[in-house]
Amino acid sequence: MPQAQIGLIGLAVMGQNLVLNMERNGYTVAVYNRTTAKMTEFVEENPGKNLIPTTTLEEMVASLEKPRRMMIMVKAGAPVDAVIDELVPLLEPGDIIMDGGNSLFSDTERRYKALAAKDLVYLGVGVSGGEEGALWGPSIMPGGPRQGWEAVADMLKAISAKAPEDGKPCVTYLGTGGAGHYVKMVHNGIEYGDMQLIAEAYHILKDLLGLQAAELAEIFTEWNQGELDSYLIEITSKIFGVIDEETGQPLVDLVLDQAAQKGTGKWTSQNAFDLGAPIPTINTAVTSRIISALKPERMEAAKVLPGPDGGDYTGDRQELIDAVRDALYASKISAYAQGMALLRMAAEEYGYGYNLGEVAAIWRAGCIIRARFLNDITAAFERNPALTNLFLDDEFRKAVSQRMPAWRKVVQLAVGKGIPVPAFSASLAYYDSYRSERLPANLIQAQRDLFGAHTYERVDKPGIFHTQWE
Numbered sequence: 001m002p003q004a005q006i007g008l009i010g011l012a013v014m015g016q017n018l019v020l021n022m023e024r025n026g027y028t029v030a031v032y033n034r035t036t037a038k039m040t041e042f043v044e045e046n047p048g049k050n051l052i053p054t055t056t057l058e059e060m061v062a063s064l065e066k067p068r069r070m071m072i073m074v075k076a077g078a079p080v081d082a083v084i085d086e087l088v089p090l091l092e093p094g095d096i097i098m099d100g101g102n103s104l105f106s107d108t109e110r111r112y113k114a115l116a117a118k119d120l121v122y123l124g125v126g127v128s129g130g131e132e133g134a135l136w137g138p139s140i141m142p143g144g145p146r147q148g149w150e151a152v153a154d155m156l157k158a159i160s161a162k163a164p165e166d167g168k169p170c171v172t173y174l175g176t177g178g179a180g181h182y183v184k185m186v187h188n189g190i191e192y193g194d195m196q197l198i199a200e201a202y203h204i205l206k207d208l209l210g211l212q213a214a215e216l217a218e219i220f221t222e223w224n225q226g227e228l229d230s231y232l233i234e235i236t237s238k239i240f241g242v243i244d245e246e247t248g249q250p251l252v253d254l255v256l257d258q259a260a261q262k263g264t265g266k267w268t269s270q271n272a273f274d275l276g277a278p279i280p281t282i283n284t285a286v287t288s289r290i291i292s293a294l295k296p297e298r299m300e301a302a303k304v305l306p307g308p309d310g311g312d313y314t315g316d317r318q319e320l321i322d323a324v325r326d327a328l329y330a331s332k333i334s335a336y337a338q339g340m341a342l343l344r345m346a347a348e349e350y351g352y353g354y355n356l357g358e359v360a361a362i363w364r365a366g367c368i369i370r371a372r373f374l375n376d377i378t379a380a381f382e383r384n385p386a387l388t389n390l391f392l393d394d395e396f397r398k399a400v401s402q403r404m405p406a407w408r409k410v411v412q413l414a415v416g417k418g419i420p421v422p423a424f425s426a427s428l429a430y431y432d433s434y435r436s437e438r439l440p441a442n443l444i445q446a447q448r449d450l451f452g453a454h455t456y457e458r459v460d461k462p463g464i465f466h467t468q469w470e
Contacts, residue, residue: 004030004052006155007060007070009083010101011042014127015073017134018100018159023049025158032060057083061090068095069152071125076103084111093119096148100125102264105178105185105271112144112177121148124177126184128367129161137161139367140171141187143180143352149173161366165375170362175352182346183359186339189268189282191368192261193335194232196285196423201328202236204414204421208313209320213250217241219321227329230371259289268342277345278433279338280426281331288422307418320413326406327424333400334427336377337390344388357381391434400431 007030008019019029019042028050033039036055043053054060061068068091072083080099087097097120099108108124115122122144129138140160142149157169174180205211205219217240224233244251265286272279291298313320340356347354360377363369380393390396400407411428414421433439448454450469458465 002028002052003065004028004063005065005069006030007032007054007064007068008073009033009057009060009070010073011038012073013131014100014134016042017131018071018073018127019051020046020049021135021137021159022155023051025155027155027158028052030054030060030063032057057086058090061087066092066095067121067151068092069098069155070096071098071100073100076101077107080107081111084115088115088118088120091120094121096121096123096151098123098125098142098152099181100127102126102184102188102262103181104267105182108143108178108181116145121145121151123148123152124179124181125156126180126187128184128187128369130368133161133366137170137366139187139362139365139370141174141180141183141362142171143174143176143178143182145176146173160362161370163361163364165364168361170364170366172355172358172362174354174359175347177350177352179350179352179354182350182352183343183354185264185267185271186343186346187363187367187369188264189272189279189342190335190339191232192265192268192285192289193281193339193423193427194230194332194369196288197281197328197331197335197427198232198236200414200421200424201324203419204324204410205321207419208413208417209317213240213252223325227373228325228332228371230373231368232371256295257292258295259292261286261289265289271346272342275342275345275349277338277342278430279342280430281335281338281423284422284426308416313413313417320410323406323410326403327410330400330403330407330431331424331427332371332373333390333396334430335423336373337396338430340377341389355381355385356387357385389434391431 005027006022008015009032011031011033019031022029030052031039031043032054039053043051052063054063070087072080074080074083080101080103084097097115103124105124112122112124124143126141127134127138137160140156142156156171160169160171162169174183202216205216217237220233220237220240224237239252240250242251244254247254265282269279269283269286343354343356343359346352357378360374360381364374376395377390380390380396381387383393387393391400407428411421411424414424445456449456449466453466455464455466
């Protein structure tokens with residue numbers, strides 16, 4: 001009986017596409033799904049491929065070369081634990097389990113430690129790229145014991161996306177425990193911020209200039225040829241070009257304005273609060289999805305709550321389009337600066353030891369936030385591996401300075417016209433707060449000392465002080 005080099009558990013679309021990716025790159029894959037019919041259908045739909053169908057986990061484990069390598073592609077949380085519990089009695093010391101789902105990094109830490117005690121190798125492997133990426137090459141973010149990485153490195157490099165600039169695989173070892181899933185979590189948090197910023201740019205152009213979908217498609221297509229070149233800008237331009245066959249209207253105009261979420265953005269915000277890391281653009285993006293879900297309330301509020309009576313926009317059309325582009329780019333830099341700073345703090349807190357330049361490099365292709373300017377982020381950390389914030393890099397400082405007038409103009413104009421731009425505003429406020437030598441937190445400390453005797457420090461002499469303010 002032929003043996004497989006890898007087994008994959010969970011044949012939803014991502015799992016199926018990863019199997020086909022592995023097989024195309026020369027690996028024989030044992031496949032298992034809790035619902036046997038789904039596994040059988042998948043194998044029958046792919047005749048002639050090096051797949052080994054298995055109907056039980058025992059059968060799948062028996063079909064694997066030693067040390068056994070398995071990837072779990074099931075829903076995060078309890079389903080992952082359930083699969084692990086079934087697998088452990090079937091395995092031998094040195095066997096490798098990879099979790100390729102969107103698991104919370106702290107769950108990965110727990111599983112990593114529990115399986116290490118049984119002499120089993122556990123890798124938390126973040127995978128980004130959606131269905132297409134899984135099939136043709138995702139960005140892969142692995143963490144766990146180094147010997148586990150070394151045992152699967154060739155395979156993960158083979159199936160990963162390759163950066164167009166230099167052909168390097170978009171995968172690298174990120175550190176012990178939950179390091180890989182932590183990077184994937186922050187990737188998704190940045191993704192939330194990026195998507196919200198793009199949506200706000202769309203809102204401004206649509207409401208202030210009255211641009212229709214066809215015009216927006218042209219603008220975003222043009223933007224994707226320059227500094228904003230990215231997967232999210234590219235798909236946005238395509239979305240604006242889709243016409244609903246039933247009504248003849250742009251389909252985007254018919255989509256209900258309620259944004260769903262799977263929780264990874266929320267996890268990023270929650271962890272950032274735990275670490276004391278400011279990521280206001282990401283936090284705002286999460287909040288914006290939550291408020292979008294209040295559709296019935298918003299519809300009632302729209303009938304009674306007044307907004308500004310600013311009148312129509314009378315300025316130059318192209319100037320505003322260019323200003324929105326510049327504001328979007330500057331805000332994007334701010335969002336990534338927040339995400340990379342969070343990774344730096346997490347590396348110190350959890351001992352992950354990230355090379356932030358390498359993190360940016362593996363996001364250059366395959367993943368949802370892939371963008372041209374990730375090359376600039378990689379270069380920034382190559383110039384200064386100890387860089388604490390992207391704003392402090394000379395090139396990014398110049399890029400933001402050049403776009404500052406447009407950034408402020410767009411935020412001021414949108415606020416004046418009553419168009420909500422929470423992510424644009426948060427991105428700019430983060431920049432202004434970060435560059436402020438003195439913030440009004442002195443007053444907050446005084447208030448805390450008055451009502452709770454929480455004490456404070458002074459700027460003119462050392463020590464801890466308390467004052468009877470009243």
